[in-house]
Amino acid sequence: MNESPKPYDVVIIGGGPGGLSAALALGRSRKRVLLCDAGPRRNAAATKLHNFVTRDGTPPDDFRRIGREQLGEYPSVEVRDLRVDSIVGDRGDFRVALSTGEALVARRVLLCTGMVDEMLPLEGFRELWGRSIFQCPYCHGWELRDRAWGYLALPHTLGHAVPFAIQTRAWTSDVTLFTNGLALPEEGSAQLVAAGVRVVTGAVSRLVARDGRLASLALADGSSVACDALFAHPPQRHVPLVGGLGLALDDDGFVKVDPMKRETSAPGIYAGGDVTTRGQSAVFAASSALQAAAMINLELTLELAASGALP
Ligand SMILES: Cc1cc2nc3c(=O)[nH]c(=O)nc-3n(C[C@H](O)[C@H](O)[C@H](O)COP(=O)(O)OP(=O)(O)OC[C@H]3O[C@@H](n4cnc5c(N)ncnc54)[C@H](O)[C@@H]3O)c2cc1C
Secondary structure: OOOOOOOEEEEEEOOOHHHHHHHHHHHHOOOOEEEEOOOOOOOOOOOOEOOOOOOOOEOHHHHHHHHHHHHOOOOOEEEEOOOEEEEEEEOOEEEEEEOOOOEEEEEEEEEOOOOEEOOOOOEOHHHHEOOOEEOOHHHHOHHHOOOOEEEEOOHHHHHHHHHHHHHHHHOOOOEEEEOOOOOOOOOHHHHHHHHOOEEEOOOEEEEEEEOOEEEEEEEOOOOEEEOOEEEOOOOEEOOHHHHOOOOOEOOOOOEOOOOOOOEOOOOOEEEOOHHHOOOOOHHHHHHHHHHHHHHHHHHHHHHHHHOOOOO
């Protein structure tokens, strides 16, 4: 008879800042952990990671390499470069299917799968994403301070287009809000004028690059507006694994978690990092996944204590 595999205390899915941070905390609390990472990372297009204290300016691949090296100190943590295809079961007894065909058993599951940015069907967008088009001025604003910036409003971001465009004035006096044919909330126009933000209402037809960097936005009426850095929040989707779990989502489509325990609507499945929030940054992801890890460790240790099985 085949012996069932020894259960992991926790399987972490995703090896970005969130998953690495959770694995560190769980390894340091002597839990048996498997971290699985499928590879493509959210900030793959960016050459440097900014705004993470002690790591400002670090290439993202170095960030992950250092994270993995530091996990090497903790013998109960295993890291594997492969995809998790499915998770079934209940708290205490999850079956985790890997892309290799292996099936593992885990007491708890922690999702740190990030989000996938959908590239807009606008000529130049995909090529310039992460080079001249960014989601976050804290991450890449300093390097482009005092240059010509734009914010591209999209149907699902219209509600925050005005405050976001005004916020970018902290980095430069040259800001244009491209409404791309959409109507702004009425009170927005006066706020933009007061902040010295220009508004361009015409439809954007393509992004024009020079030497691999954004130079201008071409409009459907034939005119163009010079622009060095464009900020935009394209729609995001979950990876198929998360989409298939049927978890409760919040109003913005992120995985809903208990604010303290970070447990999802499926008991025993936790989540941290971008997958749970629109507030997306490496340090936020590391922090929320660390919180989930600490809560999982607390629960597992209490269970062992209650059953008299503490080592
Ligand atoms: C262009 C760009 C530049 C950015 N620059 C910065 C910056 O300078 N500073 C900053 O703080 N933030 C930056 N961010 C945001 C930052 O990258 C994210 O907030 C952060 O990476 C989120 O970490 P995470 O661990 O939640 O997810 P991610 O870093 O996206 O990691 C998720 C991982 O899960 C893996 N995965 C998904 N599904 C599976 C599966 N089924 N099996 C196994 N593995 C799976 C993915 O392959 C991926 O490696 C940037 C984002 C973008 C798009």
